Amino acid sequence: MAQSILTDLKKAAKKSLKAQKDALANAQMQLEILNGELFEDGELPYFKDKIAETNQFPLRPKTLEVLQINVGYMCNQVCGHCHVDAGPDRKEIMTRETMQQCLDVIRNTGAHTLDLTGGAPEMNPDFRWFVEEASKAGIKDFIVRSNLTIILANKKYQDLPEFFKKHNVHVVSSMPHYTRGKTDKQRGDGVFDKSIKALQMLNKVGYGMPDSDLRLDLVYNPSGAFLPADQAAMEHDFKKALKEDFDIDFHNLFAITNLPISRFLDYLIASDNYEDYMYSLVEAYNPAAVESVMCTNTISVSWDGWLYDCDFNQMLDLKVASKVKHIKDYNDDVLNNRDIVISQHCYGCTAGAGSSCQGTVA
């Protein structure tokens, strides 16, 4: 039964949930599940009540450190775990006008990190213009989250390693495993070989080499209904395998927990793993991780300029609880005086050693 559902999922995986007109493409529907009977019946505690046990409710922002901008949901891949529901059929793309509004903020913000994500951010037609302009703002750490295969997807992307180098971009790339089988199962056939080739191209221009200032970090997401293990141990295994098998170097590995939203939620439900997964997250709850959870130092901007506490809240359409809700009205002081919007998906960021776009936090 579960197997046939998974086969159906795999067949459908060429399209986003949105293009399939799947009910789970709707944020409201996802929130209803996350607030559903598992928590309603008191079997598991609401996230709000859990953090209240240690007087951490309401969750409040600290100093803004990271401005994360989602430049569009279009992607060349349709990964089974994607919380964005990204894919080639997604047409939500940030316009140059919104980028301009972002640049105004980047030039004036105290944030030390600018983090571009998507979709595949490189597919935005104004991506290069935006990177060129943003890199002039003198931000300390300028991250682009690249899925690697985009570099080989089309001739016009093949100079991306050189382009990143020219603008001193910090490349953060997804790599679910150092073996072919697990990577392709999560991300699609052929993704592993292309990712390896792209990493070698990045190494070739100097990215990820032991003493290089050109930062290349990898992101590991578990390829299934389980939590990531110890980040340092995984990094050790990844480094050893990628070096021995493919002569690839990289700097750090970020272990990121899959949050139960969008396509990963769809997978959890279809494979009858949802309940167990939520139990795993709640059992692994770590109050120390709440202290440094990424929404306390990050603002997430959507393709159309709305502001969110994180990229996950963006996908659940939970805008910041502040008078300022759009990049055009951006104001550090007003935004800093807000309560962070939470739901049960937040357990994903507080499990074990915690999880953020920069890996573990506790």
Next chain:
Amino acid sequence: MAKSYYDPADLRKFGKITEWSEELGNKFFDYYGKVFEEGALSAREKSLIALAVSHVVKCPYCIDAYTKDGLQRGITKEEMMEAVHAGAAIESGATLVHGVQMMNKYDKLSM
């Protein structure tokens, strides 16, 4: 009463055994936790040993738990299956080595 001897949801309730004997329960879980920490053997190696033993003692809860634990640690399915074979080989060896006892007895009873 449950219709089945084994219910996957019971694994989550394992910690509840402490409620009926707090001292012994706590001592067991302290010991259990300590055993699986990094030591002369890595936590990864111990996870594979636990997986093999889970099969030998045929504990469905343990098999669920240590398959998941292995996945979390990035242990490959090939490594997991080899561990199961190591357990199975010892178990079948343990049966077969008794064949010597049979042979001894046979010889003793035969003229």
